[in-house]
Amino acid sequence: MKYVVQAELDPVTGMEVEAQPEKIEEFIAKWQALNPIGFYFNLTRRAVTIIVDVPNEDAMFEALHNSWVMTQDYPDVSPVASVDEFPEILKRIGVGG
Secondary structure, X not given: OEEEEEEEOOHHHHHHHHOOHHHHHHHHHHHHOOOOOEEEEOOOOOEEEEEEEOOOHXXXXXXXXXXHHHHOOOOEEEEXXXXXXXXXXXXXXXXXX
């Protein structure tokens, strides 16, 4: 299953994190361990979007926990499907033919 994970730091937390680059390096390493499909840092806000393909949210536990501790907020996690996958998902739930 693919998931889009979005995390954002408020200004105060952002300043604290920026003062400790090792926290940023650890954050990146935890997510890189999941071989993300995409890993994007927002250039106008202290925010990041990560796209992973993992069996379920359990596989992301360590990275999500690290993100929660660093940002002092739980990241948004959204399961997603590509336009090619979506019709098959609809069929599985009985929609369409």
